[in-house]
Structure formats: C-alpha cells, structure tokens
Amino acid sequence: MRQNSKLQAIALGVLSACSLAAGYEVQFSDTDYSRQVCSGMWASQSTFINVTFDESSSQGQVAMVIYEWKDVKYLGVITSTTDDSLPKTYVCTTDAVRVGLCAYDNVGNFIFSSDDGTTANQTTFWTASVALNHTGGAPSDSSGLLESPEGNLATPADNYTSPRRSRGLHHSLRQSSDLLNPSPSGTVAYTQPIQYQVRMNGYYCVAIVPVTVLNPTARQAPTDVPSHPTYNGVVLFRNTFDGQLPATDYPKVNFYLAMFFVYTIAGSVWAWLCYKHVTELLPIQYYLSSLVAFLVIEMVANWVYYRYLNAHGKTAASVIFLFVVAILDAGRNALSFFMLLVVSLGLSVVCESLGRTMLKCQILAGLHFVFGVLYAVGIVELELESTSALVLLMFVIPLAFTLSGFLMWILYSLNGTMRQLSVRKQRYKLRMFKRLYYILLGTVAIIAIFFVISSVSFSDRLAEDYAAKSWKIRWWLLDGYLALLYFFTFWSIAYLWRPSENNRRLAMSDEIAQEDEDAEDYDLETLQHRTVAREDDEITLVNSRREPEALAEDHVVFEIGDEDIGSDDEGETAVKKRRGGEHRASGDKQDSADEERQGLIHKDRDD
Structure with a gap:
C-alpha cells in the first residue's frame, strides 16, 4: 500500500513537471x-x-x-x-x-x-x-x-x-x-x-x-x-520542439535561420568580388552592396524575433521587436524598389550619373519607406474588426500610391533604356537589360500564379476545416514563398551587375559595330567625336579589317575615349606633316614656274 502511494506521488510529480513544460498555451x-x-x-x-x-x-x-x-x-x-x-x-x-x-x-x-x-x-x-x-x-x-x-x-x-x-x-x-x-x-x-x-x-x-x-x-x-x-x-x-510558438509558426524559426546562412554565403561571395575589383566598382554596385548587407541584417532580425517569441511568448518586448522587424521590412521594400529604378534608368551603364533624377528617386524611396512603416504599425495595432474603413484607407492608400509610382516609373524607364540602346547598336548592354526584363517578367508571372493559388486557398478560410487543412503550409503561403521569390529575383539581378575586371571599361564605353551594315548605320553622335582624316588609320577595327573574324558573344569591341584621343592625335599629326610637305612641294614648283616665265620675258625684251 505504501509502495502504491509512493508510485502515485511520483506520477503526480511527473505530471506537474509536464504541466510546466514550455508549449503553446491558449x-x-x-x-x-x-x-x-x-x-x-x-x-x-x-x-x-x-x-x-x-x-x-x-x-x-x-x-x-x-x-x-x-x-x-x-x-x-x-x-x-x-x-x-x-x-x-x-x-x-x-x-x-x-x-x-x-x-x-x-x-x-x-x-x-x-x-x-x-x-x-x-x-x-x-x-x-x-x-x-x-x-x-x-x-x-x-x-x-x-x-x-x-x-x-x-x-x-x-x-x-x-x-x-x-x-x-x-x-x-x-x-x-x-x-x-x-x-x-x-x-x-x-x-x-x-x-x-x-x-x-x-x-x-x-x-x-x-x-x-x-x-x-x-x-x-x-x-x-x-x-x-x-x-x-x-x-x-x-509539441516536439521546446517553445511557446504554435505549430503553424514554428517552421519560420528554421526557415529564417536557413535564409540567414544563405544570404550570408551569397553576401560573402559578393563582398569578395567587390574586394577583388575594388578599383573597378561602379556607383550602382555600391548601392547593391549596401542592400546586400541590409538583407543579411533583416534575416537575422526575423530569426531572432521568432526565437524570442518561441522562448518568451507574447510580451511587451516582443511587441517592440515586432515594430523593429516591420521597420526593417519596410526599409527592404523601399531600397529594393529604389535599386530597381536606378538600374532601369541605366545608372553606371548608360549614363554615369542621373543628376536631379537621382534626387527624385531618393524622395520617392523615402516616402515609400515612411508609408510602409505606417502600414506595418497599423496592421499590428489596429483591430480590423472595429476600425473604420476610412482609418484603414489612410494607412493603405499612401503606400499604394508610392508603390504604383515605383512600378510605372520602372517599366517606363526600362523600356526607354532598352529602346535607346537598340538605336545606338549597343548589343552587349542591351542584352543585359533584356535579361533584366525577362527576370522581372518571370517574377510577375510567378506572383500571378501565386496570387491565384493563394486566392483559391484563402477563399475557403471561412470553411470549418480550413485551419485543419492549411496549418502545415500556412506559413509557406504567407512568408516562405515570397521570401524565396525575392531571394532568387534579387540575386539574379545582382549577378547581371556583379563586379568584374572590365566593369568601368565596358560600362562607360560605346560598342563599335562589327558588321558593314551596322557600321554604316552607326550612331552619328559617336562618329562625330572622330576626326575626318582616316586615310592611314590602321589602328581602328572598323576600317582596317579586310576579312573580319567572327567574335564570340561576350567579346565585344568598345570605343574607349582615351585611346581614341591618342590615336586621333597621332593621325592628325601625320596628316599635317603630309599636307605640309605637299604644300612646300607645290610652292617650289610655283617659284620655278615664275622664274622661268620672268626669264622668257627678259629674253623677248633683249631681242
């Protein structure tokens, strides 16, 4: 009897300890x-x-x-x-x-x-x-x-x-x-x-x-x-994990930890390329480097937030942490759209600077960041069931305006840049922007597919069994899918503008036509910088080749300003010398003719 009492006391102690175990509480x-x-x-x-x-x-x-x-x-x-x-x-x-x-x-x-x-x-x-x-x-x-x-x-x-x-x-x-x-x-x-x-x-x-x-x-x-x-x-x-997160949210802890490692590895490769070609870096690559660092910080913040929420539950500190994460998310969105806009405008590839247009881009990015923070705070603080529609629209409409402005400006600028490069026969640069266009087009298509899938999924949210069917994948629909899409889109664009040893030469140079038809149609603005005299100009690749060899796709000939200036100076000096010699020869012939004519005149007078 006493042994049974001891076993019962042990069982009660185990149950009490289990009841104190960390878990999701309702x-x-x-x-x-x-x-x-x-x-x-x-x-x-x-x-x-x-x-x-x-x-x-x-x-x-x-x-x-x-x-x-x-x-x-x-x-x-x-x-x-x-x-x-x-x-x-x-x-x-x-x-x-x-x-x-x-x-x-x-x-x-x-x-x-x-x-x-x-x-x-x-x-x-x-x-x-x-x-x-x-x-x-x-x-x-x-x-x-x-x-x-x-x-x-x-x-x-x-x-x-x-x-x-x-x-x-x-x-x-x-x-x-x-x-x-x-x-x-x-x-x-x-x-x-x-x-x-x-x-x-x-x-x-x-x-x-x-x-x-x-x-x-x-x-x-x-x-x-x-x-x-x-x-x-x-x-x-x-649950099988230790913590207070619901089972539907716990995968976010491991997901953001994995994303942090992936971003860190990719960012390290980017940093090594920047260090290797530090003298060739373009302004656009400095912007991309800052965004890479920001993304690593954001992944760390998301992971730490969910770790804290899992360990301590919903507290005042977790609410403050949520605001920090919301601010970082708004900053990520604003910087991403800003980066995409200046890339579409051709910064460092088509033009060296954007002038006053850069200030307009920065103002739009700043407004988008402020409205994004207000929207994130409003979503957290406001109760959707009791808040009036007018108040909700005050948080949504400004962000919608800046987002629409970004999208329209990006599309307009990208089309204009591609059209300009096509007219100027800049095939190499045009190929870069076409790839950017295809990346954005693919992203939009994937988002459209995701929108259809999520709409079908959330259309049944009022069904009795919706939560039971979707609890395992809800985090994926809300966070994981878009986070992975952003990752692949960003690094695909960054790969096109990655640092290389020919950065500055290829970016700030004009491609010279490699075919006769293209040479005849070559941009007149570029040809005006050349001298008219090209008789003995054997150093240029346009007029000196007799049987042009087929070039590989990435081997593109560019017009480099400094080299052309030196070649033109040498050509002009040779022409001047040649013309000076011809002028002296014609002068000597003229003097001899005058002397002969004067001699004949004197001879006639003597006769």
Missing part, C-alpha cells in the same frame, strides 16, 4: 464565444496536450472531448433526418436521450456516432464528464455552444448508486489499458491537469461545454434555479 473560460480550442501539433514520443482548470474559480460540471480533426465526422449525431436546417446534437442530455439520440449511460458526455462500424477506441477520441469544485455558481440557463441543444442535464434520483458514480480523475485516466488515451466512464472529479498523449502529427481540438445539473432533492421546487458552471483554464499544446 486561455479558455465559460464566457468564450467558441467552446473549442484547436492547434496543429508536431508529434513525437513525448508530445501531449494538457488541460488545466483554475480550481479557485471553476465550479460545476462540463463535458469534454479531445480529438484529431480527421475524426470530426464522428462527433455528434444528426438531430433530424427530415429537417436539414437543424444542427447536429453534440452533447448527450436527457432531452437527447428522450428522443433516442444517445444512451442514458452517455448523459453528460459528447456523442460519438459512426455509420461505418468504427468504434470510439479506433479513433483519437477522448471524452469525459468532468465535475469541477462545487463552491456555488451564478444562476443561468445552459446551452452547449458546440451547437448542442438547450436543456438541463438532470441527474437521476439514484445518482449515487448509478454506474456514473463520481470518482477521482487521476484514477480514471490512468486505468490499465492498451489504449493510448482511454476515455473514463461515469462522472469524474477534476483533481489535476488532464493529459492527452499525442503520437501523430495532426490538428487537435479540445472542446469544453458547460452542462447544468439540477439538485435531485429540490427538483420539484418552484423556485429552483439551475446552477450554471463557471470555469477558467488553459490548454497547453506540447
């Missing part, structure tokens, strides 16, 4: 609109669900059920086969017994109904009628909010001799059985947290419905008032 009370608490769970051999009532404020009797969502079809029974408008009956009451919806032995429990011969022991159901502390209660009517029919749960006169006799909860839950979660029989008294073992991944629900019990000795009294149960408590979902 508060519940008898005043909640919904009587059901659900959450996804990542299972292992040590995962469980704990339901704890506050014994100081809980009294009365409740019907409880814990189950995995795939078995929800067995919960409740059809109330009427002729009237489809009537909801199912979920809790067995005396009225339900009277119409034959359940057996008398199940009074006070949730109803299990199966049409295919499946028994409750073959499902994930655990159900019990739980008696809480009896300290009196507020008079009220009772109705199961899980669409159970209204009515009082009447206790039979021979209550204390019935098979539903009250007993300690810890004895009934730990009965000897091969079942993982055997349901107790009769009404059980709550003495400790109720634990439900979880061994499979799934979407688990805990439903608690108050039931009203009439005192059998005073049932016929005309002044009898039902005692409505009151209770408060918490449901703890202990």
